Amino acid sequence: MDPFDDDLVEAGPDDRYFDYCLEPYEPRRPWRGKLRAESLLWAALRIADEREWLEAPLRAVSTAVGRDLVVWGLKWDGRRIGLELYFYDPRKEDAAATMTAVGRVLEPWMKLEPQVRESIPYFMASLEPSADAVRAGRLEAMRLYLAGERGHAGRSYRLDASGFELENTYRFFDPRRDIEDVLALARASVFVDYGDRRVLAQVLPPELMACRKVCIAKKRRADGVYFSGIDVEALAWFLRRHAWPGTLVEIVLRHRTRFEHVWFDVGVDVRTDATSGRIEFPKSSFYGTM
């Protein structure tokens, strides 16, 4: 038996489906007998040798916040897989979704050091739990996300011992109906040189532009582009393109028919390398819920 078969979690009749903004969606296909996206989270953590450190705190958080309501993001910089967890509570109705409450749940494994003033109108917050954090017994930083104009935009702030720092801005679009805005914001870049006509297709590749929602982010050292609502074939293409560990790609491909009901979300950081003039992707990521 494949050791990764242990990571596969079957879809249940009561599963709910949310994208990485925790917006609900109709699964693409009937999901009975298929797999939950979180199967890939567990497989990736096993590949990263972090599963044994992180499984217990992750399950505790999921139980506290609610099944399907924690968004996970896996990141790859070409060397290691990292994890970020996102908690949404746009209306602050659920006490379990405040960062203060999440911090209490995580306390037995890692203490969340920054204290959040809960009167800040954040609609989302994120943490980066890791085996190192569990070994150290503490998480030194978190991020808070605040809404921008009309709810189609946002900003993120990093919070650590030294206080808040503005990190990124985000803007969401319909990739077809808002195409002019997508192009204008993508091109308004200090990091990416769009001089060569092929660059746009590298940043916005056709395989991913067939998505449901696109997000353009402006970050401190790169631009970010996120594609929400891609199918498992496009996910496999994306993982291969960004040279994710072969074992993970293989798992996706082997079980592609059992992930066909899921809309996945993916993202990249992108910039032009000053020396070679080539486009580079210092980080890629994909998302699901648990």
Added chain:
Amino acid sequence: MQTPEGRFEPTRFEELTITVGFRCHSACKFCIVREGMNDFRGVPLERFASLAADNARHRRYRRVVLTGGEVTLEPALFDYLAVARTGGFEHVRLQTNGRRLRDAQFARRLMEAGVDEFFVSLHGPDAATQDLVSEREGSFDEAWAGMCNLAAMGACLMTNTVMTSLNADRLADIVERVAPLRPVRMEFWYYLPMEDVEDRRDLLVPMAELAPRLRTALDRCVAHGIEAVVKYVPRCLLGEHGDRLDNAQPDVVIAEDFYEHYPKFSCLWEARCEHSEHCLGLHHPYVHKYGWEQDLLVPQPRTRPWRAPTWGPAAPVDRPGRRHLPVHPDERAEGHAPWRALVEGVAERHGARLAEVLLQRRACVFRFEIGDGGVDVVLTARSENGPALVRTASFDVHYRNPSGADREACIALVRDAARAIATRDPGGMRLEARKGLVGAEARRSAAR
């Protein structure tokens, strides 16, 4: 076009292509046979016989297209043709490289066996160009002799030119060369890489280079009174020849995974452009090589709201040599009439309008407009356990995209339509459950 809702694949609902085998005596640089499908044995004769028998009963297809590889190399070709004659098809088309047609007697036998349309590959105006493409010396001379034989016999001759970097500058010359043979139609297809998606062979030609040359070739066709058809080129690059774009393909009986290799298409201006329901934009290997061409492509402003395509509209009736003539309403409705009849009267009962019937290989979509919104009632092939609102003798009935203020009215209309379809469906109305119609049994066991 490729969107999250699905993939828009224009289908000509009236044609069935039978891939007889992938053996060939040419080795065209762009051909799918050398590009990874060469383990496909072809559709077994018995399989074709059962499809033909089915067609004789239901008259779904007006035309059968026999293709390969090189179909004239098939030892059992005349058996396939005998079967084709029993299938109730109005036309039997042979898609061939034309080389064996240099034997006039063989060409005549084919006509006598029922072939009434010859679709001959012509990738250059001379031996230097075509033999370079086909990688077989003498192939142009043989094909040319074959075409001359067809012309002499008064056969319906159509040519097919795959446009690559090898012949893009010779398109008008191809027209001039073949014009004296009075072909009924010339088709120009932009090259679709099936496996060499990175185009290591350098066959993809930039649209900025191709388009003016193609337009000149199309001008020459007009001057000679030859009907022309273009596939896989953005419509906005065709100038006044825009209506010669016809991306539809027949239903193809081929190995299931053929479609995994089939390139997908997109255009950044899709939601802006009036033509996006018919134009495919650019294929993805092209976009990766040359970019989105967002400045070269010019969308025609839309007059109707855009909706993400799923199956797209069915292509109109294909009548070689008569494309420019208006299609008689009866002929346009042909094939659609029994489908329309399934929901006849439903819209009227609800103060709604049946705006469109989209008949596709795998689905029939009834697009209703009601109040300020609408709803699509969708038929797919009957399954045993797939999700469906109602299962009728032939179909699973679904609905999608309900919109407008009055949801109750939408729901009542959908229920009524489902009831009507269940009552009227005579059984035996065919939609394909899946894309390809043959599976693993048609593959050779050797690895590629």
